[in-house]
Amino acid sequence: MKWQRSIPLKRNTLVLTAVLFILAVFAWAGWANWEYRQQAAERLLASAAKGELVADPAGGMAQYASPLKGKPAPAFALEDLSGKKVTLASYKGKAVLINFWATWCGPCKLETPWLVELRNKYAGQGFEILGVSTEGEDLKKDDKAGRDKDRAAIGKFVEQMKVPYPMLLDGDSISQAYGGLDAMPTSFFVDRKGTVVAAQMGLTSESDIESNIKKALGE
Amino acid sequence: MTIARSKIGLMATLAFGLACLLAHGQNYGGERRVLKSDAVQFMFPEQVTVVAGKASVVALHFRIAQGLHINSHTPKDEFLIPTTFSIPEGAGVRIESATYPAGTELVLPMDPKNKISVYTGEFTILARIVASKGNNLVEAKLRYQACDNSACMPPKTIAVAIDVIGQ
Numbered sequence: 001m002k003w004q005r006s007i008p009l010k011r012n013t014l015v016l017t018a019v020l021f022i023l024a025v026f027a028w029a030g031w032a033n034w035e036y037r038q039q040a041a042e043r044l045l046a047s048a049a050k051g052e053l054v055a056d057p058a059g060g061m062a063q064y065a066s067p068l069k070g071k072p073a074p075a076f077a078l079e080d081l082s083g084k085k086v087t088l089a090s091y092k093g094k095a096v097l098i099n100f101w102a103t104w105c106g107p108c109k110l111e112t113p114w115l116v117e118l119r120n121k122y123a124g125q126g127f128e129i130l131g132v133s134t135e136g137e138d139l140k141k142d143d144k145a146g147r148d149k150d151r152a153a154i155g156k157f158v159e160q161m162k163v164p165y166p167m168l169l170d171g172d173s174i175s176q177a178y179g180g181l182d183a184m185p186t187s188f189f190v191d192r193k194g195t196v197v198a199a200q201m202g203l204t205s206e207s208d209i210e211s212n213i214k215k216a217l218g219e
Numbered sequence: 220m221t222i223a224r225s226k227i228g229l230m231a232t233l234a235f236g237l238a239c240l241l242a243h244g245q246n247y248g249g250e251r252r253v254l255k256s257d258a259v260q261f262m263f264p265e266q267v268t269v270v271a272g273k274a275s276v277v278a279l280h281f282r283i284a285q286g287l288h289i290n291s292h293t294p295k296d297e298f299l300i301p302t303t304f305s306i307p308e309g310a311g312v313r314i315e316s317a318t319y320p321a322g323t324e325l326v327l328p329m330d331p332k333n334k335i336s337v338y339t340g341e342f343t344i345l346a347r348i349v350a351s352k353g354n355n356l357v358e359a360k361l362r363y364q365a366c367d368n369s370a371c372m373p374p375k376t377i378a379v380a381i382d383v384i385g386q
Binding site: 102103104105106107108110134135136153157182183184185201202203204 | 296298299300327329330335364366367369370371372373374375
């Protein structure tokens with residue numbers, strides 16, 4: 001009798017252990033899955049939005065590793081606010097900062113006063129900035145009303161900030177040539193020979209921009 | 220009798236385990252499908268049942284990727300792009316109104332003087348909709364513009380797929 005009663009007891013214990021084990025395994029699997037998805041999402045988002053940041057060998061701030069660095073800056077011809085065509089080629093012999101920005105981009109507006117100040121400081125040494133407005137996928141080529149509104153908003157901003165350098169439109173048409181431009185602001189520093197010597201993505205600091213301008217000037 | 224009960228217990232355990240495994244696999248597959256570089260993901264509901272021809276409020280839940288924020292529906296700067304929800308015409312469902320959450324005030328480290336109105340983490344839009352009778356597969360749209368503390372991504376419009384059953 002004792003032996004017969006102990007069998008169901010042992011089985012119950014076994015079943016309970018099995019249930020607890022399975023629950024523990026699935027709880028762990030759920031947690032591991034959630035963790036994996038979080039990490040994968042962050043990795044993917046970081047690669048899409050930030051480009052690649054690499055440490056500066058000189059020990060300074062991390063630099064945006066654009067594939068264009070060391071290569072000729074892609075040529076372009078874009079209209080400015082007055083409708084005049086402006087080409088990059090016409091600036092050969094000058095150091096140029098190509099600054100991709102957008103009216104909806106807060107950090108772009110924060111760096112504009114720095115750009116104005118630095119442009120005025122180094123213009124005498126053969127330096128110019130080309131602001132390139134890049135509005136993104138929502139503004140279609142055939143959306144005349146949207147483009148007019150955009151042009152008016154850029155004009156208003158240029159006036160407010162007293163921007164002394166050319167402000168070019170339709171940066172989206174050259175964004176692929178410049179690496180896709182996943183985030184704004186993005187700047188390319190081009191030396192007097194037309195080679196990209198540095199690139200920055202996101203708001204950094206005035207001193208960081210200045211050191212790249214000096215690089216482009218060959219100082 | 221005891222042995223029979225144990226067998227039932229064991230089978231129930233196995234069935235439960237199998238169900239968990241299937242649920243786990245489905246959840247994993249679902250998440251993988253929506254795993255993109257989008258800053259905002261539509262979470263739920265995938266399906267709602269409403270009274271046909273009558274206005275019903277549906278709560279739509281979204282999640283913003285960690286470290287990012289998007290402008291609220293009422294950003295403080297005229298140039299900033301507000302978050303908006305819309306339903307294209309001819310989908311069998313029309314939107315009467317949408318109630319957006321109030322934005323959280325955020326001060327960026329680089330711009331301590333200004334406050335911006337944003338959404339972070341998870342947020343919910345209450346859409347007042349009127350659906351036709353039957354099964355209406357709606358591809359609604361959410362337009363937003365995302366930034367982190369130092370850079371902004373171009374404005375984006377994502378599809379919000381909902382199966383609206385009008386009864």
